[in-house]
Amino acid sequence: MKIRLNLLSQLLVFMVDNINAGVIGMGKMGILHTGILNSLNGVNVKGVAEKQDLILKPIRQLLPSIGxxxxxxxxxxxxxxxxxxxxxxxxxxxxxxxDCLDHGIPFFVEKPLGISVDDCKPLIEAVRKKPVINMIGYSKRFVDTFTKAKEIIDSGILGELIYFNSSMYVSQLFSKGKGWRYKKEASGGGVLSTLAAHLVDLLVWFFGEVSLVEGHTKSYYSKDVEDFVHAYLLFEGGLGGYMDTSWSVRNHRLPEIKIEVHGEKGMLVVTDDYVKIYTDQEARWKNYYKQDLYAGVEFDLGGPEYTREDRHMIESVKQKQDTGLDILEGFKVQKVVDGIYKSASTNSAVEGDEL
Structure with a gap:
């Protein structure tokens, strides 16, 4: 009898902890998250929503238990x-x-938050009035090397931060692009909005709020969105530096981020693959490679950062706690992105209340 009660107790705990998830949009990222969520213990994908029957048909055939x-x-x-x-x-x-807010359902939204600051404002106001657990998909925060870099910067070992330089490149577009990502009304912009928002998020995560931006953009392959961006960012703490991004640079098969930080007592270089730190005190480089920092995940689809991201979202819902990467964080990035676009269009710096 005692054994049966223990088993019943464990079953009830499992039922309470079990998360029923739905996915809206079954493109590349929808399929990726669906696969990861279905691999996590205590998570069931109960339904998917997609306008195109061509995409839904094989899901109905292969996964009949999913609505x-x-x-x-x-x-x-x-x-x-x-x-x-x-x-x-x-x-x-x-x-x-x-709509998720109206129904009181926690939600995860892929980056970027929206196509513009004005597009996002009603959501930000609504979530402040009626908060639910939420998260935005800035997955680079879950990459081992960037997590390590954040730890080093926060430790103060570099002293006062003086200057940074950063870039994000990928060899993606060398002819006219097809699809929603190359239409401003659907994507909000080109390489900056759809790709380098990840870089902007890392910079904001590392260094805090931005007080001034000055940006320049260039379209070459695209008609409606930009293919190249160069911007200067000044942070409220006084740190200033540059970011450069393009999806039309050769010899970058995968998206590659590089951030170089110069401080009073040393410097740091971080990429997707390594962290290198030089301190004047030790007068030598110390290297951390991703294979040295790697902590395994139960299921790797597209990179371990996506599993960590989804696991973090699930645990936050189960524990009823803030994710630490909510849409307010996404709104900070949106303001910087919009500021760069505005600066590029007016050929002048954007600062203060304009951000």
Whole structure:
């Protein structure tokens, strides 16, 4: 009898902890998150929403236990969901998140938060009035090397930070692009909005709030969005430096980030693959490679950072606690991105209340 009661108790705990998730948008990121979520203990993907039947048909055939919907509101009404992932084109993010808020359902939204600051403001105001657990998909914060760099910067070992230089490149576009990412009304912008928002997020995470930006953009392959961006960023703490990004640079098969930080007592260089730190006190370089820092994950699809990101979201929902990477963090990035676009269009710096 005692054994049966113990088993029943364990079963009830499992039922309480079990998370029923829904995914809206079954493009690359929707498929990725669905796969990861289904691999995590205590998580069930109960429904997916996608407008295109061509995409839903194989899901119905291969995963008949998952509900499939053309209208995400039907999924919200019919499935008992504890969490929703929003992985649609950027222009839909804010409105879908507002619907999640209206139903009191925690949500995860892929980056960027929206197509503009104005697009995001109603969501930010709503979540402040009616908060639910939420998270934005700035997955680079879960990469071992960038986590280590954050730890080193926060330790103060570099002393006062003086200057930084940063870049993010990928060999993606060398002819006219096809799809929503190359249409400003759907994506919000080109390489800066859809790719280098990751770099902006890391810089804000490392250094704090931005007080001034000055940006320049260039379109060569694209008609409606930018292919190249160069910007100067000044942070409230006084640190200033540059970021450069393009999806039209050769010899970068995968997106590559590099951030170089110069301080009063040394310097740091971090990429997706390594962290290197030089201190005047030791007068030598100390290297940390990703294989040395790596902590395994239960399922690796697209990179371990995505599993860590999803695991963090799930645990936050289970524990009913803030994710530490909510849409307010995403809004900080949105303001910097918008500031760079505004600066580029007016050929002048943007600062203060304009950000």
């Amino acid at each position: 499939t919907y053309n209208d995400y509101l039907d999924m919200i009404k019919k499935e008992n969901l504890d969490l929703i992932y929003i992985t649609t084109p950027t222009s839909f993010h804010a409105n879908i998140a507002l």
